[in-house]
Amino acid sequence: MIKKLSVSNYTLIDELHIEFDSGFSVITGETGAGKSIILGALSLILGQRADMKSLKRTDEKSVIEGVFDIAQYNLQSYFEENELDYDAGECILRREILPSGKSRAFINDTPVSVAQLKTLGEQLIDIHSQHQNLLLADSRFQLRVVDTMADNFGLLDEYRREYRQWRELQQEYTRLQTENRAGRDEEDYLRFQLAQLDDAQLREGEQEELEAEQQTLQNAGEIKGELAAIQECLQGEDTGVMTLLNAALSRLKSLSRIYPEAGEWVGRIESDYIDLKDIASTVDSSQERLSIDPERLAWVENRLDTYYSLQQKHRVSHTSELLALRDTFAGKLSRIENYDEELSALQKRVSEQEQRVNVIATRLSTERKRWASQISRMLTERVKPLGMPHLQFEIAVSPSRQFDETGADTIQFLFSANKNQPLQPVSEVASGGEISRLMLSLKALVAHAMALPTIVFDEVDTGVSGEIADKMARIMQEMSGCMQVISITHLPQVASLGHTHYRVYKSDTEDSTSTHLVKLSDDERVEEIARMLSGSSLTSAALDNARELLKRNDRKDGEE
16 A cells, blocks of 8 residues: 655646545546546556656656555565565655656666666556556456456466466477478488598598698609718618717727726617617608609599588588588588477377367356356446446357457457447447546456556546445445555545545645645545535535535444
8 A cells, every 4th residue: 555655846737745544535626626637647656658848847856755664565586586685564655856857766766767666556556547547458358357257367277377378389380390391491401511521521520631641742853862862871881870880889898998087988889879779769660661653642632622622612621610510511410300200209298288278268167158157247236336237248158259368258248228228349339437437347247356456546537426426436445345445536425434534635725836735634624525515615504514425424334
C-alpha cells in the first residue's frame, strides 16, 4: 500500500505532502480542482512518460516521491535480481524531472531505469481509469481474469515450460531441415574437395622435409665440390690437417721422453685427431651418398607443387590447415549422410513433446471451462444490482487454432444488457457505463482471489447516481477489506463510505494558482459532503443530510 506521497514543483503543485491510510479512501473536489494532477504525479513514480511541461517553475526540478509498504507482495526476488536494497516495511519510489526535460528514477535512493521503475510500480498500484476499461475487450485480459480466478498459475508455469521446450525443438527441426537442404546442394562439391585432399595423401611435416630435400638436390653439384675440398683440407697428403696433426703427434711422443711436460699435450692432440677423423669420415660418407638426381628433384618439386596449389586454392598457409579442412569436409559429408536419421529422431521428439504440451493444455482448458461458468454466474450476481437487471453474461471458452504461450484456448466475454437481445462480444455492444460497472465488479471478484496492488478508481462511478452509486461504493468498500482502495469521486454516496476522506482544492495568489490535497477532519468531511449534495452554498439542510448519510453508512458498516 502507499503510505505517503510528496510532490514539489509539479504542474500546479508547489509543495504537497500527504499520508494515506489503509482501507477505503476517497478523494473529492470541484471539477478542475486538480484531481487529475494528483493522478499524473502518481503516474510518474509508476514509470509513465515525463516532460518539461510538468514543471511549475521551469528553473527548478520537480520531485515526486512515494513511500510504500510492500510486505504483502513477495517482491524480494525483484530487488535481488536488480541489485536493490530490500525493505518490506518501506520502499521509496522517486522521480525527478530536471529543467532540461530529462528525468531520473530511483528505488530506495538507488538510480534505476524508468523501465525498472515501471515494472515495480505496476505491481504496487493499479490506476483504474476510463481508458483502462478498454481492457475488458482485450482477449488477453479476459484470459488472465479466468486464470486468476481459477488459480491456474502453477499449471500455466508447467505448461509454459513444456511449450517453450516444444517450440525450441520445432525451431531445431526447421533449422536441421534448412541445413539438410543446403547440405544436399553442397554434397557434390564437398565430395570433390574431399577426394582431392584424400588423393593428395598429405602428411604433417612432409612439406618441410621436401623443401629441405629440394634445396639439397638443387645445389648437389656445388655441395659435392665443397665436400671434396673439405676432405682435401682434412686428409690431403702434404697439407691436410690430419697429416700435419699426425706428424705433430709423433714429435710430441718423442719429445715427452726428454721433456715430460709434452706428455700432457699428447692426449689432447690424440683426442682432436680422433674427432677430426670422425668428421672426415662423415664428410666422405655424405659425399658418396649425395648424387645429382634430376628425376628425384623433379618428383620432389612436383610433390611440393601439390602442397602449394592446395594451399593457394583453399587460402591457407600450412599443411595442418589443409588436414583440418579435410576433416571438416569429411564431417559435413557424414552429417549429410545421417540427416534423414537425425531428422526422423528429432521429429519423434517434437511429436512426443507436443503430446506433453497437449496434455497440460487440455487440463488448462478443463479448468478454464469449469471456472468460466462460475465467474459468469458470480459476475452476473454482482452486476445486476448495478442498474442492469436483465444482464446476461457468459464467458465462452473455445479451442484456438494452435498452441501459444497461454495454452490452446480463445476466451471471449459475451454480454447482453436487455431482454431477448442475443449475447455478443462486450466490446461490440456494451456502453461505457456498462463496461465501467463490469470492470469494477470483475476487479472486486479478482481481489478476493489474489493479493492485488493498491487500486485507484478514477471516477469509475461517472454516469451513475442514487442507489446504483451506493452499491458501487459498497463494492469498493468491500474490496478495501483485502487491499488499499482509493476512489476519486464526485458522488456523495461514494464519498460517505470512505474510511478516510481527502479533498483537492485550488488557491489563487496575485502571481499563480496552486493545487492542494488535504485530509479532512470529521467536521470538514460533513461540510464537503454537504457541498457535494447541495452545491457551493452550505445550508443547514445540506449539513443535516450529510451527517445523516455518514451515520447511515456507519450503521451499515456496523451491521456488516
